Amino acid sequence: MNHSISLTVNGARRDFVLDDPRVTLLDLLRERLHLTGTKKGCDRGQCGACTILVDGKRINSCLALAISHDGADILTIEGVARGDQLHPVQAAFIAHDGFQCGFCTPGQIMSAIGMMQEAQAGNDPERIRECMSGNLCRCGAYAGIVDAVLDAQGQMDESNQRRSA
Amino acid sequence: MKSFDYVRPATVAEAVAAAAQPGAAYLAAGTNLLDLMKGGVSRPDRLVDVTHLDGLDAIETLADGSLRIGALVSNADLAHDPAFAKSYPAVAEALLSGASAQLRNAATVGGNLLQRTRCAYFYDTASRCNKREAGSGCDARDGENRTHAVLGWSENCIATHPSDFCVPLVALDAMVEIEGKGGRREIALDELHRLPGNTPARESVLEPGDLIVAVRLPPAARAFAAHARYLKVRERTSYAFAVVSAAAALRIEGGKITEARLALGGVAAKPWRARAAEDVLRGVAPTADVFQEAAWRALTDAKPSGDNAFKIELARRIVVRALTLAAAGTPARLPALPASPFASTSGAIHA
Numbered sequence: 378m379n380h381s382i383s384l385t386v387n388g389a390r391r392d393f394v395l396d397d398p399r400v401t402l403l404d405l406l407r408e409r410l411h412l413t414g415t416k417k418g419c420d421r422g423q424c425g426a427c428t429i430l431v432d433g434k435r436i437n438s439c440l441a442l443a444i445s446h447d448g449a450d451i452l453t454i455e456g457v458a459r460g461d462q463l464h465p466v467q468a469a470f471i472a473h474d475g476f477q478c479g480f481c482t483p484g485q486i487m488s489a490i491g492m493m494q495e496a497q498a499g500n501d502p503e504r505i506r507e508c509m510s511g512n513l514c515r516c517g518a519y520a521g522i523v524d525a526v527l528d529a530q531g532q533m534d535e536s537n538q539r540r541s542a
Numbered sequence: 543m544k545s546f547d548y549v550r551p552a553t554v555a556e557a558v559a560a561a562a563q564p565g566a567a568y569l570a571a572g573t574n575l576l577d578l579m580k581g582g583v584s585r586p587d588r589l590v591d592v593t594h595l596d597g598l599d600a601i602e603t604l605a606d607g608s609l610r611i612g613a614l615v616s617n618a619d620l621a622h623d624p625a626f627a628k629s630y631p632a633v634a635e636a637l638l639s640g641a642s643a644q645l646r647n648a649a650t651v652g653g654n655l656l657q658r659t660r661c662a663y664f665y666d667t668a669s670r671c672n673k674r675e676a677g678s679g680c681d682a683r684d685g686e687n688r689t690h691a692v693l694g695w696s697e698n699c700i701a702t703h704p705s706d707f708c709v710p711l712v713a714l715d716a717m718v719e720i721e722g723k724g725g726r727r728e729i730a731l732d733e734l735h736r737l738p739g740n741t742p743a744r745e746s747v748l749e750p751g752d753l754i755v756a757v758r759l760p761p762a763a764r765a766f767a768a769h770a771r772y773l774k775v776r777e778r779t780s781y782a783f784a785v786v787s788a789a790a791a792l793r794i795e796g797g798k799i800t801e802a803r804l805a806l807g808g809v810a811a812k813p814w815r816a817r818a819a820e821d822v823l824r825g826v827a828p829t830a831d832v833f834q835e836a837a838w839r840a841l842t843d844a845k846p847s848g849d850n851a852f853k854i855e856l857a858r859r860i861v862v863r864a865l866t867l868a869a870a871g872t873p874a875r876l877p878a879l880p881a882s883p884f885a886s887t888s889g890a891i892h893a
Contacts, residue, residue: 380548398547421581434618435647437644488643508643510781511642511645
């Protein structure tokens with residue numbers, strides 16, 4: 378039986394016909410939309426490489442059935458830059474060597490963006506490490522990742538202060 | 543993953559009817575179920591998706607002072623609700639000590655209660671497991687079993703229930719609201735999960751079609767807010783299941799404990815309420831000696847199910863430390879590492 382669903386992906390509405398309900402959001406993004414920035418690492422919710430934002434919240438897209446998320450608003454790594462202008466978290470990862478091989482990086486960046494919106498960690502490195510524990514980095518770039526998130530968080534705090542001043 | 547039919551009911555009544563069919567399973571976030579389906583451990587013929595049902599995602603205070611938490615509230619939304627965290631700090635701490643931020647954003651209250659064991663033999667379809675396939679045997683019994691149960695286990699199954707959330711909930715007398723074929727009913731959370739006995743495949747008292755619609759905390763549960771902690775030892779500091787955990791909640795007046803609540807996690811097939819230990823604590827001053835006595839009472843019936851005798855002594859020490867931390871007072875803000883014995887603000891005290 379076919380199922381029709383529609384999603385908003387990086388700001389654009391996309392309609393799909395699913396001939397099988399087993400498709401995850403991760404596979405839909407990669408195989409149907411060819412948005413391969415979202416990575417398939419473990420495919421079991423353990424590594425965080427598939428992290429995307431769904432309705433503003435970071436989740437593991439490998440453990441989400443696409444059919445169950447009919448109507449959802451999805452943001453992937455392909456949707457965070459504005460043209461050639463990188464998202465501040467992307468720029469901070471480059472500035473602080475927040476990666477080596479880069480496979481976990483899209484998930485790390487989406488997780489960091491989600492974490493900053495959750496506003497639970499602030500600029501406390503220990504809380505950032507805890508709040509990012511769902512993203513594994515086999516190269517061990519954690520020190521750079523934490524520095525990058527701290528930097529991006531600082532920039533966001535500054536721009537918020539400027540806006541409220 | 544085995545193929546399945548997908549059903550999206552419009553009402554709770556439709557959901558119950560659809561899920562009462564043989565081979566049906568409810569789908570909420572699916573953070574545990576999809577993992578099990580990918581591994582061939584769970585093989586439902588039909589998924590009944592409850593995530594689009596209305597009215598199951600509210601946190602509301604009822605007229606009698608109870609708190610009612612809809613089954614579809616996410617673990618993260620509940621833990622980060624300021625009023626909830628203030629009134630039930632040990633529950634918030636337990637939630638934030640579980641899984642990862644991504645999983646907590648998706649995983650639901652109802653799903654957390656019904657998550658399956660993390661026993662490796664349950665997950666490995668090449669192994670014998672009485673829980674996965676009734677009557678096939680238990681390879682955990684003579685296998686790698688250092689994290690398995692020390693309370694309430696049987697020769698047929700030594701698996702543990704992995705939830706953190708359930709541990710303080712059971713300590714606080716949480717109730718579970720269930721919609722079933724016969725209408726609405728409610729049971730104590732303490733009665734939801736079954737011990738394995740001879741039928742480890744039957745993990746709860748739920749009947750086919752039964753849907754958890756809410757969890758309720760009674761008015762008395764908020765009286766422990768000033769002295770409530772969750773403490774969890776795991777193999778790594780974050781994003782790991784409990785080896786042993788404890789929720790301790792005290793009411794202290796005039797230097798004496800007027801009421802105590804204690805429950806253990808990671809030790810049995812259900813969240814383990816330690817009522818005998820609570821009795822020892824009532825009406826006495828909160829001292830190290832009385833906490834030791836409570837810890838001994840809590841583990842009186844414990845026995846190793848394999849290479850896990852260490853968990854009994856570990857559980858005693860976790861109980862003492864959780865009680866000590868609870869007596870010292872709930873911190874104004876949760877530590878950076880929730881429930882961790884290594885948290886810098888946990889007041890590192892060795893039992």
